[in-house]
Each structure stands twice: as structure tokens, then as C-alpha cells.
Amino acid sequence: MTLLEAEEGREYIVKGIATEDDELEAFLFSLGCYSGEPITVVSRMRGGCVVSIKDGRYNIDTDLAKAISI
Template sequence: MTLLEAEIGVEYIIKDIVTEDEEMNAFLFSLGCYSGEPITVISHLKGGCIVSIKDARYNMDTELAKAISI
């Protein structure tokens, strides 16, 4: 399941980051988004979703949200 399919307000654990793009991998890692880390979807938007990672909120577009497996 990806972040786009996640329920709002439920805490999930990131299982994997599925991308071939090293730059995207490095960006997500810098946000604290890596395997084993808890993540919560705050809301779904037309172009992606807003998530909470380590007490910070981020707006992720559809491409980033599809890359995160929970």
C-alpha cells in the first residue's frame, strides 16, 4: 500500500521507498522518511497528500506519495 491509499489520521510504519531516482531517495531521507519510521497522513489533496513525520508536516506530491510503501 502507498501513502495515496492510506487512511487519514492513522499512523503507519514505512516499509520501503520504491524509486530508482537517487535524488528523490536522498530528499526523502533528509525529511526523515525511511524504512521503519512512523508516518501519518494528515489530509489527501488533489495533487498528493500532507503527511506528518517526526513532528513535522510536509506536502508530498503524487510521485513522492506513490514511492512510499507502508
């Protein structure tokens, strides 16, 4: 299942990032989004969603949400 299919307010564990872009993977890692870390969809909006990772909230677009498997 991907982050795009996640329920709002429920905590999930990141299983992996499906991308060939090393810079994007490094960026997500710097946010704390990597395998084994908890992630929560706070809200959905047109074109993406707001997620909570560690102590931060981030806006994730639809394409990126599809790449994060939970």
C-alpha cells in the same frame, strides 16, 4: 500498500521507497522518511497529501505518495 492508499489520521510504518532516483531518496531520508519510521497522512488534497513525519508536516505529491510503501 502505498501512502496514496493510506487513511487520514492513522499512523503507518514506512516499509520502503520505490524509486531509482538517488537524489529523491536522499531528500526523503533528510525529512526522516525511511524504512521503519512512522508516517501519518494528515489530510488529502488535489494532487497529493499532507503527511506528518517526525516533528514536521510536508506536502507530498501523488507520484511520490505512490513510491512510499507502508
